[in-house]
Amino acid sequence: MLTNRTLARINNRPRKVGRLPLLAAFGGTLVLAALLYVFEVLPYFAILAVLGGGALLILLLYRTQKAKTTISLSYKGNLNEEVASHFSSVREALEGLASSGRIWRLAGSVRLPKTGEVAPSPERDSARVGLLATPGIKADVPVWGIEAGGESIFFFPEGALTYVDDRYDPLPYNSLKVAFSSGRFFEEEDLPDDATVVDHTWRFSRPDGSPDPRYKRDNVQIPIVLYGLLEISAPSLPKVRLEVSDRPAAARFARTFGAEVSTEEPKEEKTGHSEERTGADSGRASSRSSSNGGEEAHRSAETLEREARLATARRALGVAKGAGAEEVSAAYRKLAQIHHPDKVANLEPEVREYSEQRMKEINAAYAEFKSQWNESATENGRVG
Known part of the structure; x- marks a missing residue:
């Protein structure tokens, strides 16, 4: 975790891999192999093994120094x-x-x-x-x-x-x-x-705002x-x-x-943010406030489950309650672009793992919206 001591280590870290140790190991390996060859101390395959060992030593030195830069x-x-x-x-x-x-x-x-x-x-x-x-x-x-x-x-x-x-x-x-x-x-x-x-x-x-001819x-x-x-x-x-x-x-x-x-700020934007913070509970509370007590008492478990799934999907895509197909699709495309494997290919494994999980959530949320649209789309093309 971040502490003052850790931050000092980060700022004082080596910025580059030192070339001198690598060059020394490379040169030493070549000199040793050349001497063994000239004086015929070892057979050829043994000299090749020395060269291979030198290459492994150079790789080890590089990785050790590279680790110090991070x-x-x-x-x-x-x-x-x-x-x-x-x-x-x-x-x-x-x-x-x-x-x-x-x-x-x-x-x-x-x-x-x-x-x-x-x-x-x-x-x-x-x-x-x-x-x-x-x-x-x-x-x-x-x-x-x-x-x-x-x-x-x-x-x-x-x-x-x-x-x-x-x-x-x-x-x-x-x-x-x-x-x-x-x-x-x-x-x-x-x-x-x-x-x-x-x-x-x-x-x-x-001056009146009309185009100047x-x-x-x-x-x-x-x-x-x-x-x-x-x-x-x-x-x-x-x-x-x-x-x-x-x-x-x-x-x-x-x-x-x-x-x-x-x-x-328009009122509907505040509503969307409120739902993002409260998640499925907020979605259910909003539904309860929009219907009278008698209707709420007779709502089926299937309807409540459907609303809970939609609330989860809205939260995953970051859209407000009542978002239309165009808005939902745009939100999906934006998030998919952020977490696309090509966008995070050069980042740390933990970041790639996180984006992979987010892509699963985003795809599942979009699939839920499409399923709801197919089942019970309203006249104005809005669900949730």
């Missing part, structure tokens, strides 16, 4: 219930954030729009959220991270680590602050599939989108500002760290 962290069986529960919530929030169509890091000088304002596309660079490689660290649990420019934040069970210029610094969860807000922007780049389009304007327009050839409509804005800060961390195309996912991430979400 520090192992063991968590399985070492986490108390509170830490494990919080880490699970953090992991779910990051997985939801990673499923966003686009995530950008905003430049520090960007002025964010006030309520009701619409701002041009800000100065921004692509950021990445997902299961990331942790240089010099091998953990036996999947580690999610945020990679923005030259900075990275890795989320471990007991706290986070910042990674800048090949150095890790501790970032305790109780000092990590996440603020959420929303902003309307003119989106002149490719429009993400999950962006919320609230209006359109013209590239060249009159002087620019008929080059005048196109530009979507006005509502993006989620995250500000991640800590006493030891320069502010990291992210623009997220999937606004509900950004809101859920902020809530995980205790942020108060703007009241401008």
Whole structure:
């Protein structure tokens, strides 16, 4: 687990495998084989055996030095219930954030729009959220991270680590602050599939908003989108500002760290997050509140079991109660892309095992939705 002593070992670890011992072993093997050959001390097959032994020695030296460049962290069986529960919530929030169509890091000088304002596309660079490689660290649990420019934040069970210029610094969860807000922007780049389009304007327009007839050839409509804005800060961390195309996912991430979400957030998004936290019990409670007591008393065990399966499926895919086929399918595709074997092929075995398990859960959840659609699809194509 992460301690100050372990962190010091990580930062002081050798960055590369030393070449000198390998070259010395290689040269020594060749010299010994040459002497044995010249003086005919041993038969040819014995000299070949010496060369083979030298090759094994070089391989052993390489693996020994390679192991020193990585520090192992063991968590399985070492986490108390509170830490494990919080880490699970953090992991779910990051997985939801990673499923966003686009995530950008905003430049520090960007002025964010006030309520009701619409701002041009800000100065921004692509950021990445997902299961990331942790240089010099091998953990036996999947580690999610945020990679923005030259900075990275890795989320471990007991706290986070910042990674800048090949150095890790501790970032305790109780000092990590996440603020959420929303902003309307003119989106002149490719429009993400999950962006919320609230209006359109013209590239060249009159004061009344109509298109300027002087620019008929080059005048196109530009979507006005509502993006989620995250500000991640800590006493030891320069502010990291992210623009997220999937606004509900950004809101859920902020809530995980205790942020108060703007009241401008649509009501249905809050409902979806509430269900994600409470799981099957919340799904059943919502069903009970939507029907009178008499109907509830006569509901069959089969119906209750069906609702429980749907609640589990919704939680696995991170969708709200009442999600339509298009929304469910989009959530499935995003998660399947995150956990696809090709995406985690170069990561640690523990990460590949975790993604394999998540793929099973995701596939089972999607299969449950398709089964329900086939059995009892409603007129508007919505179930659950």
